[in-house]
Amino acid sequence: MMNRQVHVKVPRTAKRGEVIRVMTKLNHPMESGWRRRQNGAIVAKDLIGEFACQFDGAEVFKAEFDSGTAGNPFLSFFVRVNRSGRFHFIWSGQNGERYYKAADIEVS
Amino acid sequence: MLNRRQLLILCGAWAAAGFPLNGLVGSAKAGPRDAKKRLAELTGGAEQKKGRISITLPKVTDQGRFVPIRISVDSPMSEDDYVKAIHVVAERNPTPEIASFHLSPANGKAQVSTRIRLLKTQVVVVAAEMSDGSVYLGKGRSKITGGTGGCG
Numbered sequence A: 001m002m003n004r005q006v007h008v009k010v011p012r013t014a015k016r017g018e019v020i021r022v023m024t025k026l027n028h029p030m031e032s033g034w035r036r037r038q039n040g041a042i043v044a045k046d047l048i049g050e051f052a053c054q055f056d057g058a059e060v061f062k063a064e065f066d067s068g069t070a071g072n073p074f075l076s077f078f079v080r081v082n083r084s085g086r087f088h089f090i091w092s093g094q095n096g097e098r099y100y101k102a103a104d105i106e107v108s
Numbered sequence B: 001m002l003n004r005r006q007l008l009i010l011c012g013a014w015a016a017a018g019f020p021l022n023g024l025v026g027s028a029k030a031g032p033r034d035a036k037k038r039l040a041e042l043t044g045g046a047e048q049k050k051g052r053i054s055i056t057l058p059k060v061t062d063q064g065r066f067v068p069i070r071i072s073v074d075s076p077m078s079e080d081d082y083v084k085a086i087h088v089v090a091e092r093n094p095t096p097e098i099a100s101f102h103l104s105p106a107n108g109k110a111q112v113s114t115r116i117r118l119l120k121t122q123v124v125v126v127a128a129e130m131s132d133g134s135v136y137l138g139k140g141r142s143k144i145t146g147g148t149g150g151c152g
Helices: B004-016 B032-043
Strands: A006-009 A018-026 A048-055 A058-065 A074-081 A085-094 A100-105 B048-050 B052-057 B067-073 B083-090 B097-102 B111-116 B120-132 B135-144
Touching: A006 A085, A006 A100, A018 A048, A018 A085, A018 A100, A048 A074, A100 B135, B032 B083, B032 B120, B052 B120, B052 B135, B067 B083, B067 B120, B067 B135, B083 B111, B097 B111
Parallel strands: B048 B135
Antiparallel strands: A006 A018, A018 A074, A048 A058, A048 A085, A058 B097, A074 B111, A085 A100, B052 B067, B067 B111, B083 B097, B083 B120, B120 B135
């Protein structure tokens, strides 16, 4: 849980029923398993396999990443907000590591 | 350190092997057929229709490691008509899989942006699974110039 690697952008306030844009980025090399070292050895795969966004406990968006996703996986998606609440962003890596961040939004 | 003779021998061996530049970047090459197969697996073999998907990719880029892509699907995103999932595959990367996104009516708008790796000039295929089970297909193309492309 190294939070400095995680960047999340969520508007602080929104109107009821508004569709807001959420942007997230995780600093991670996302080793694809395609690359070789100079001696020919393949660089082992090291991916963030899954990303999930929850709003007040309910999942609103999920992404599955594979080798074709660029390093430092960036995502931008939309969410309709009907009430104030807290977003939870969870990245799960192939090797069992997890990154986490939360963001609050106030809906008027 | 290499001396001059060793270096020459190495160069000779490299030339004799037919300048294997491509060997440096992934050995197994996927083709359009693999991409199609992978999409069929992901969508459960449903019939694929054209349209409803618009893909924004740079026409030309020299940074194959970070190609920005925006996918938007024409859908009202209401309780009974929404986009369930979006799958993205590349036709000529060493492995076709790029990413899958799972959406719900809570998204309000079926648009996702991310960054992908493209090793060379190729077509990116996107399939959108709708809530009623139908599958739509869209394609985007990006030209990758310069260097070893997206070897990272």
